[in-house]
Amino acid sequence: MSTTESTRVSRARRALDVVVAAVALVLSAPVVVAAAVAIRTTSPGPVLFRQERVGAGGRPFTILKLRTMTSGGEGLDITMGRDPRVTRVGALLRRTSLDELPQLLNVLRGEMTLVGPRPETVALARRYPSGCRWVLEATPGLTGPAQIRMRDSRVLEPPLAAVSSAPAPDPETWYLEHVVPRRVDLDAGYLCAPSLSRTVALLLETAVYLLHPQ
Template sequence: MRTVDETPPATLPATGTVRLPASRRVLDVVVALTLLVVLAPLLALLALLVAVTSGRPVLFRQPRTGEGWREFTLYKFRSMRSGSAGPQVAGGADPRITATGRLLRRLGLDELPQLWNVLRGDMTLVGPRPEVPDLARRYPPEHQWVFRHRPGLTGPCQLRSRAYADRLDGRPDPEAYYLRVLVPRRTALDAEFLNRATAWNVVRYLARTALYVLRTPWDEARERRGGGS
């Protein structure tokens, strides 16, 4: 079994498509549709919150690289100032992030519109993080294999998103650090999951994601208490 510190062999092809099993596609549709219905009031409330505090547009739309290098439009609640320019990766303290956006990012709520991407088949529930096309093309060749797979709403990398974002703060070239240091770590974690991407492991990661979101306020309160001691 591949450990988190290992990467797939460099000979693994970077092109082509690894098809999603039918059982996982059924699980995607059932879970995404159920959550979109159940969370509809929360989605409406978040949309209103973004509109009131940050203006329009409420949704952030961006091309991302999907399964087999096919590009699709990803949807998120907008968490940055409209029209702000800068690196294609954002640190935890990025000044482009709005106050509301910072809260949404910390709780992972800005990602909820991607349930629509899952329902459409652009994404799956658990898989590699969807990447910006320009950064995807700049991945080291030995890590481009990840774009053969369908990206996920959550996954081992997404559960470390806060820690990864914090490591970008203060970097003179955050994109270079991201590609040189974080991408190899992320693809190693993706490989570990994809080697055992069963329906049960998908359910397990969904449970871990729910726990991650619920624990975030508690963890941040504990960090603040520790910082003030």
Template sequence: MTTEDRTRSAAAQTRPRPARRLLDLFVGGAGLLLAGVPLLVLMLAVRLDSRGPALFRQIRLGERGRPFVLYKLRSMRTGASGSDLTTAGDPRITRLGGFLRRTSLDELPQLWHVVRGQMTLVGPRPETPALARRYPPECRWVLEHRPGLTGPAQVRLRDADVLGVAEEGTTEGYLTRIVPARTAIEAAFLADPTLDATLRVLADTVRHLLGRPVPER
């Protein structure tokens, strides 16, 4: 049985195990307490940098495909239309938004989703319904799992790095190249998402944010 087959057969175990859930509550709660004041400062900075709300809201799919409203610090201009995907040099991104995305500070509000149990610290990308409907059939199993604030694929495969500048066919490229590649990376973790494996991914995330090489797993 391949890793992907084992992961599909474990679809009923999409909820994090008790040890991982305790880690979610501890890290998520501590993170919210520590980031409270900095988050308020960043929200004010977003409001001053460009017109619009400080928080960006979007429907994403959670565990077993259940939708929830995801919150992030707004990094794009209000009212700017375009793809659900963000590419290199995306003109919709504000001046401050570029910094927030590079440092992943725009994702700080998602600690709230981790505490609530809508997300977990380590898991697959929380996908939009529109893109999820177009996933290749062999990749749709990953949508059953609780999405993560970070994950092995999110650390190693960023959309903007692979897709480059926005052009015709960007969405098709994401669905045919990035989604299968992400799913293959996630499969190894989701086949046996132990506490040790979770901590290793968190350590890789810290290395990535510090600009250090992420070791192959």
């Protein structure tokens, strides 16, 4: 798939973004405040996590999340299962996706949309397989086909080496070679025809998943 008009957010989708994000921010404000208090009282560091991600047309923007890791922790650009950097409160926020709520501000700013591809880090985007790079032209989404159907952190786990003496696969290389193509294939199905009805359907599917995670 190549970069086309379908990777851009239509006026109808943008209107939906603004209305839903504004309402969701108001309704979720008490939850965000409670989460902020929990973060500050259990782990030193800021409440918000800010990181440069790749936005529409490959332009970088600063994504906002509730901080779920130890402040200043260095490591991989992907989060593995049982990642030691994740705090106890952070693990709960990740499990319930509450850490994503500040991204509603990114949606209001037009840096993200409600439904679209996963917002990738700049470092990993530079290493994307050539056949997958087109997806970086699209506006990244708060949710999307790949985020819904590949949420389990185990999809990021490289397989154990068949021989114990063999070196384990590099997690980021595994992610780029095996996970990214699968995610892009899922996103392509939506981006080829990102109608308002399909957008609403994916939002409803996301809500069902969050209420009844598998």
